[in-house]
Amino acid sequence: GAVVSQHPSWVICKSGTSVKIECRSLDFQATTMFWYRQFPKQSLMLMATSNEGSKATYEQGVEKDKFLINHASLTLSTLTVTSAHPEDSSFYICSAVSGTSGNYNEQFFGPGTRLTVL
């Protein structure tokens, strides 16, 4: 089956620093990747849609200058949390849609990255 990986699986950083999270589709090409954020005991909230070779589309209320998304290849999207603050501490999850299937119902999720900002 299709596998999506994330790196790192967890990260602790100091307030004011930037953190980069990688999302990779391991055995398929993903023209579209999604970034979600999940706070404890809450559901997944879509942050942005990342399309290969173009600018990401951000959901309302998500600061594009704070959450930088780059989708430079068909297998890799990165999310950079800039000038992180404790309120950015969360579980960040990516998902990918296979470019060949074109079926958006086939959305494969990564294992998530736990970010803790001190």
Next chain:
Amino acid sequence: TQLLEQSPQFLSIQEGENLTVYCNSSSVFSSLQWYRQEPGEGPVLLVTVVTGGEVKKLKRLTFQFGDARKDSSLHITAAQPGDTGLYLCAGRDYKLSFGAGTTVTVRA
């Protein structure tokens, strides 16, 4: 405001009992999905329902999509401790919108 309302929020039952989780919305979706998520992991797709009135069975799990494609239910028969987890419904229009989730705990 959550587009999809799930109920109950928490459910704790004894092994062998049955349970039903509901997912309701005022919006019509082209499809609806159910996921299960373990702590510290990403959600795993259980099923996708597309047609109004559709019923899908996955071993002890039965999924139903409402006739109007606005609501869905997940029924687990003879629950086992391995069924413990966060169950999320997600509706698709131009994007996937998740419900708040139902935390299911099955006690041995």
